[in-house]
Structures are given as structure tokens and as C-alpha cells.
Amino acid sequence: MEQIALAAPEGQYSLWALFMQAGLIVKLVMIGLVLASVWTWAIVIDKMIAMGRIRKAMDRFEEVFWSGQSLEELYRALAEKKTSGMGAVFMAAMREWKKSFERGAKSPHSLQTRIDRAMDLAIAREMEGVESRLGFLASVGSGAPFIGLFGTVIGIMTSFQAIAGSKSTNLAVVAPGIAEALLATAIGLLAAIPATIAYNKLSGDASKLSARLEGFADEFSAILSRQLDERSAKQAA
Amino acid sequence: MKTGLTSSVVMHAAVIGFGLVSLSAPKPMQVADVEALPIDLVSIEEITQIQEGVKDAPKAERAAPTPTTRPDIVPDAEKAGDQDRDLENEVQPDVQEKQIAKTQEAPPEAPPTPQPAPERPDPVEPEPEPKPAAEPTPEVAPEPKPREEVTPEPAEQQVAALPDVAPVPEARPERKPQTEETTASTPKPQTAETPNRKQEPAKEPAKKTASTNPEKSIEDEVAALLNKEKASGGGAKRSTDQAALGGERTTGGSTLSASEMDALRQQIQKCWNPPFGVADAQGLRVTVKMRLTPTGEIEGRPEVVSGGGNDGVGRAAADSARRAVIVCSPYKLPADKYDAWQDVVVNFDPSQLFR
Numbered sequence: 040m041e042q043i044a045l046a047a048p049e050g051q052y053s054l055w056a057l058f059m060q061a062g063l064i065v066k067l068v069m070i071g072l073v074l075a076s077v078w079t080w081a082i083v084i085d086k087m088i089a090m091g092r093i094r095k096a097m098d099r100f101e102e103v104f105w106s107g108q109s110l111e112e113l114y115r116a117l118a119e120k121k122t123s124g125m126g127a128v129f130m131a132a133m134r135e136w137k138k139s140f141e142r143g144a145k146s147p148h149s150l151q152t153r154i155d156r157a158m159d160l161a162i163a164r165e166m167e168g169v170e171s172r173l174g175f176l177a178s179v180g181s182g183a184p185f186i187g188l189f190g191t192v193i194g195i196m197t198s199f200q201a202i203a204g205s206k207s208t209n210l211a212v213v214a215p216g217i218a219e220a221l222l223a224t225a226i227g228l229l230a231a232i233p234a235t236i237a238y239n240k241l242s243g244d245a246s247k248l249s250a251r252l253e254g255f256a257d258e259f260s261a262i263l264s265r266q267l268d269e270r271s272a273k274q275a276a
Numbered sequence: 277m278k279t280g281l282t283s284s285v286v287m288h289a290a291v292i293g294f295g296l297v298s299l300s301a302p303k304p305m306q307v308a309d310v311e312a313l314p315i316d317l318v319s320i321e322e323i324t325q326i327q328e329g330v331k332d333a334p335k336a337e338r339a340a341p342t343p344t345t346r347p348d349i350v351p352d353a354e355k356a357g358d359q360d361r362d363l364e365n366e367v368q369p370d371v372q373e374k375q376i377a378k379t380q381e382a383p384p385e386a387p388p389t390p391q392p393a394p395e396r397p398d399p400v401e402p403e404p405e406p407k408p409a410a411e412p413t414p415e416v417a418p419e420p421k422p423r424e425e426v427t428p429e430p431a432e433q434q435v436a437a438l439p440d441v442a443p444v445p446e447a448r449p450e451r452k453p454q455t456e457e458t459t460a461s462t463p464k465p466q467t468a469e470t471p472n473r474k475q476e477p478a479k480e481p482a483k484k485t486a487s488t489n490p491e492k493s494i495e496d497e498v499a500a501l502l503n504k505e506k507a508s509g510g511g512a513k514r515s516t517d518q519a520a521l522g523g524e525r526t527t528g529g530s531t532l533s534a535s536e537m538d539a540l541r542q543q544i545q546k547c548w549n550p551p552f553g554v555a556d557a558q559g560l561r562v563t564v565k566m567r568l569t570p571t572g573e574i575e576g577r578p579e580v581v582s583g584g585g586n587d588g589v590g591r592a593a594a595d596s597a598r599r600a601v602i603v604c605s606p607y608k609l610p611a612d613k614y615d616a617w618q619d620v621v622v623n624f625d626p627s628q629l630f631r
Contacts, residue, residue, distance in 0.1 A: 055296050077288050078281075085280030 057219045062197050068190030068223050072183060076230035079179050082172045083237040090244050093124050093169065097251060100125040110262075124165055124248075125255050131161035132259055147267040154263055158256040166249045173241055180235030187227015194220025320533065333519040342519045531616050536609065540620070543607055548600035550626040551592045560593040562624040564601050570614050572606035581621065597624040 058069060103113065104125070114133045122130050135157040139150045198216020205212055330342055532540070551560065562583035567575040578601045584594025601622060609617050 053296070054299055073288065073292075077284050080284035080287060081277070081281035083280070084283050085277050088279065 054222070057215075057222050060215065061194060061219045061222070065190045065194040065197075065220065065223050068186055068193070069226050072187060072190075072223070072226040072230050075179050075183060075186075076226070076233075079176055079230060079234045079237070082176060083233070083241070086169075086173070086237075086241050090169065090241070090248065093248060096124045096126070097248075097255075100129070101255070104129070125252060127165055128158050128161040128252060128256055129259060131157045132256075132263065136263060147264075147271050151260070151264050151267060155256075155260055158260065162249065162252045162256060165252060166245065169248055170242070170245045173238060173245065176234045176238035176241065180231050180238050183227045183231035183234065184224070185227070187224040187231075190223025190227070191220045194223060330519040336518060340519060532609075532613060536613075540607060540609060540617070544600055544604050544622060547604040548624065549596055550624070551589060551596055560590065560624075560626050562594050562597040564597050564622045564624065566601055566620050566622070568605075568607065568609075568617060568620060570611060572609055574602060574605045578602060583624070593624070593626070597622070600624070 058066070061069065110133065114130070114137075117126055117130055120126075132154050135154045136150070139153065195217055198213070198220060201216065202208070202212055329340065333342075560583070563581040564578050565581045566578035569575050578598050580594045580598060584590045584597075607617075
């Protein structure tokens with residue numbers, strides 16, 4: 040700890056010099072914060088891309104779904120593809136419907152609940168993928184400043200110990216250690232601010248997507264229940 | 277996830293690289309050097325106890341101005357007046373203009389003037405005048421002073437010579453050169469000097485005026501002319517010591533300043549246990565005289581000069597005072613003023629203890 044270069048010569052206050060002067064703990068904190076920042080941005084970029092894709096897919100599916108195409112055809116067209124989003128919800132419901140009719144289900148009420156449940160599951164599965172890793176953003180947003188502060192406190196502590204050893208209160212002796220320590224807080228804030236903003240935006244987007252999926256599921260469930268009623272009316276007649 | 281991670285890494289690398297290149301060390305702050313103000317602690321004694329010396333005199337133990345040569349005033353004077361000695365005639369009003377007229381009208385009275393002149397201290401020159409005095413006349417006219425006029429009677433021998441002098445014209449030509457040459461100096465010395473110059477071959481007075489004038493700048497002369505105030509206040513510039521350039525030692529003055537006196541008082545008061553519980557505290561005033569060595573130690577035995585008494589209480593007071601003085605030594609006093617505190621007289625007054 041005492042090997043910290045006090046009163047570094049002029050021109051040694053650049054970012055790199057400050058980083059190199061720092062003690063081991065402070066260095067580790069800084070590196071960890073930089074890595075957290077990298078991962079945060081990776082998540083942000085990834086989520087942005089993924090959510091945009093999901094939204095577009097939903098738009099396309101809704102267009103097809105409300106185009107008046109028969110559900111059977113749609114099911115058959117989607118069966119070969121790997122589906123996501125609304126398509127996955129639709130497929131889950133249709134699969135349940137098909138299975139029930141293939142085995143000759145008696146009660147339309149139980150079928151209705153089964154379909155609803157299948158759709159809820161599908162929505163949950165879809166949203167799980169969308170919302171995954173958002174928790175990391177939240178953690179960085181709230182935790183990074185504290186981690187940076189920890190690095191700062193440690194840095195200032197060690198620099199004060201070194202100052203006490205040098206027996207001088209000259210500002211030139213005090214300043215480098217504090218500047219170097221404050222760098223840790225700066226990096227922590229640098230990681231935390233984008234993380235917080237991105238988390239708020241992405242979680243908002245995710246809840247919007249989930250609302251849209253649930254809306255579609257409700258509508259589809261209404262359509263299916265109408266069909267069931269019609270069938271039961273036919274059977275009765 | 278790969279795209280996000282790679283793009284993030286690239287972005288961070290770019291930002292850090294940019295930071296390392298462009299965000300180099302901030303320029304060191306330029307702080308203007310503030311010059312420290314030199315501060316001297318000046319004690320007032322340097323001004324209040326300043327001593328005058330003479331520039332061309334040798335160094336002596338103490339600085340001293342030129343010794344004054346003023347003769348003593350006649351101790352047993354019987355008459356009131358401005359003169360240095362008793363004169364027979366009566367005091368006359370001070371009228372300068374009329375005197376000249378008088379001298380002209382009545383020449384016989386004027387001539388005796390040479391006598392008063394030698395008595396006046398400053399001009400030594402008047403003395404030689406009477407001796408060459410085949411014609412003492414020139415002196416008559418220039419003297420407008422009342423003093424010289426008053427004196428005529430005592431010198432009666434010269435009256436005979438006067439009639440020769442009588443012609444006024446001689447006196448006037450002499451006055452003109454005076455006014456032309458020495459305008460700065462006051463009229464009195466001039467009138468006294470001018471006649472000398474004419475008569476005496478040795479030109480001492482001329483030298484004097486010459487030596488004083490060139491040294492003074494015009495400003496000084498103007499100031500002297502304008503300044504009609506008489507010097508007042510302060511001590512007389514008078515000393516009986518040999519003239520000296522300055523003291524050999526640097527002294528802060530020859531007497532203890534008030535603060536130094538207070539310091540001494542405090543040093544002593546610390547050690548003083550006055551006799552308490554005595555009804556008549558007024559009677560317990562004790563004066564102790566002691567002699568100190570240059571290091572502040574007491575030399576010999578402090579002596580009770582006054583106060584105390586033979587009764588028990590008085591003796592106790594005297595003893596307590598003497599004890600205090602002894603216990604407190606050595607005293608811390610400015611060494612360069614040893615002369616001032618070689619002998620110290622301390623007054624112990626219990627009634628003023630609790631102030």
C-alpha cells in the first residue's frame with residue numbers, strides 16, 4: 040500500500056496513469072466495473088435488437104391472423120416453422136384444440152380452460168426470454184455506484200495512510216491519491232447511469248409486449264370459445 | 277447475444293481508447309504567486325525614546341547632540357525683562373522701525389552698542405569690533421534691536437567718538453547689500469554680521485552665511501520663510517555630554533517602556549504573598565530597593581526603603597515584599613537597557629493588589 044507513488048510528476052494525471060497508480064483493490068474494482076459496463080451494453084444492444092424483432096414479428100402475425108385466413112390453414116403454415124411471440128401462443132392454443140378434438144373431448148368448458156392455460160404458459164415462456172438479463176441491468180444500475188464508492192473509499196484510505204507516512208500535508212501529496220480514488224466512483228457511475236436508463240426503458244417495452252401478447256391471447260380465446268359454442272349448438276341440434 | 281456483446285466490447289474499447297488519447301492530464305492550475313507582505317514588529321520605544329546624535333562626531337556610549345554653549349542666566353537677577361542680565365535702564369517697548377529713526381536723530385546714544393554684543397553668546401565676532409574701532413560708526417546704523425539701544429548709557433567713554441560717526445549716509449549703504457545677499461536669514465543676525473564683514477578683513481560671517489545657504493535647498497529656505505511658528509513642545513535640544521554620532525550599542529531607549537515595566541511588575545506580583553487579614557492595609561505599603569546584575573539576578577540584599585514598621589504586621593509586610601523580590605529573581609528584562617533597570621525600586625501596595 041505504501042508503494043503508491045505520492046506526488047506524481049506532472050503529466051502523470053492522465054486516466055491511464057491514475058489507473059496504474061491505484062492499489063490492487065481499487066484496480067480490481069475498476070476492472071470489475073468496466074466489465075459490468077461492457078456486459079450492460081451488450082445486454083442493452085441485444086435486447087433492443089430482440090425486442091424490435093419480436094415487435095415486427097407480432098405486427099406481421101397480426102396482419103396475417105386478421106386477414107380472414109382460416110385458422111386451420113394458418114396452423115398448417117406455421118407448423119413447419121419455428122414460432123415465437125404471438126405465433127407461439129397461437130400454436131400452443133391450436134395444438135391443445137387439435138389434441139382435444141382428436142381424442143373427442145366431451146366438455147367444452149374444460150377445453151376452454153385448458154386452452155387458456157396453454158396460452159398463459161406460452162406467454163410466460165415467451166416473456167421469460169424477453170425479460171431475461173434485465174435483472175442484471177437493474178443490479179448494475181443500483182449496485183455500481185456503491186461498488187465505485189467502495190473503491191474510492193479504499194483508495195482514499197490507502198492514500199491517507201501514505202500521506203500520514205510522508206508527514207506532509209501538502210496538497211500535491213494529497214491530490215493524486217484522491218484523484219485516483221475518485222476514478223473508481225466515476226467508472227461506477229459511468230456503468231450505472233446507462234444501466235438504469237436502459238433497464239427502465241427495456242422493462243417498459245417488455246411489459247408492453249406482454250400486454251400485447253395477453254391481449255392477443257384473450258382475443259384468440261374469445262374466438263375459440265365462440266367456435267366451441269357453435270359446435271356444441273350443432274351437436275345439440 | 278453475440279452481436280450485442282461484440283458491439284459493446286468494441287464500443288467500450290473505442291471510448292476508453294478515445295479517453296486515453298484525448299483526456300490526458302488536465303493542465304496544471306496556474307496559481308499566481310502572492311508575494312508575502314513583510315511585516316516588522318516595531319516597538320514604540322524606537323520613536324518615543326529616540327536620541328539625537330551628531331553626524332561627524334565619533335561614537336560614544338550614548339548618542340548625544342552638540343553640547344549647548346548657552347551661558348547661564350544670571351542667578352540673582354533683580355529686574356524683570358528679556359535680557360540675559362540686569363540692566364540699569366528701564367524696559368522699553370519693542371518697536372523696530374522707530375529705532376532706526378532714533379539712532380539717526382540722536383547719534384550720541386547709539387555708539388555704545390559694542391558692549392552688549394560681546395555678551396550675547398552666538399556671535400563671537402562683535403568683540404573684535406571695538407578694538408579696530410577708530411570709527412565705530414558703521415555699527416550704529418544697522419542695529420535695529422531694542423536691546424542694543426537700551427544699553428547706551430553704560431558706555432560713556434565712546435560718546436566722544438560719536439560725533440564723527442554722525443553722518444547717516446554711511447549706515448544706509450551697508451544695509452542694502454545685506455538685503456540683497458541674505459534674504460533667507462532673519463534680520464537680526466544679519467544686521468549684527470554685516471558690519472563685521474565690512475570692517476574685519478577676516479570674513480568669518482560671510483563664510484557662515486555662505487555655508488548655511490548653499491546646503492539648504494530652495495524648498496528649505498521657502499519653508500523657513502513661511503514657517504513663523506516658534507518651535508514648541510518636546511525637550512530642549514541640549515546636553516552636557518560630549519557630542520556623539522550614536523551609541524555603541526543599539527538600545528531601545530534608555531528608559532523602560534510601559535510594557536516592560538508591566539512585565540517586571542507581573543514577574544514580581546506572581547511571587548508576592550501579601551499579608552492577608554490585616555485591618556489597616558493602607559499602612560502596609562512597602563518600598564523595596566534592589567540592585568540587579570545584567571543577568572537579572574539580585575545583587576546584594578534588597579533593602580526596604582520605606583514602609584513596613586516595627587510592629588509585627590509591618591515587619592511581616594516588609595518581609596513578604598523582600599521575599600517576593602528575592603524569590604522571583606532572576607528577572608527577564610531587556611538586556612540593552614541595563615542602565616535603566618540596574619537599580620529598581622518596587623512599591624508593594626496590598627490595597628492595589630486586586631485590580
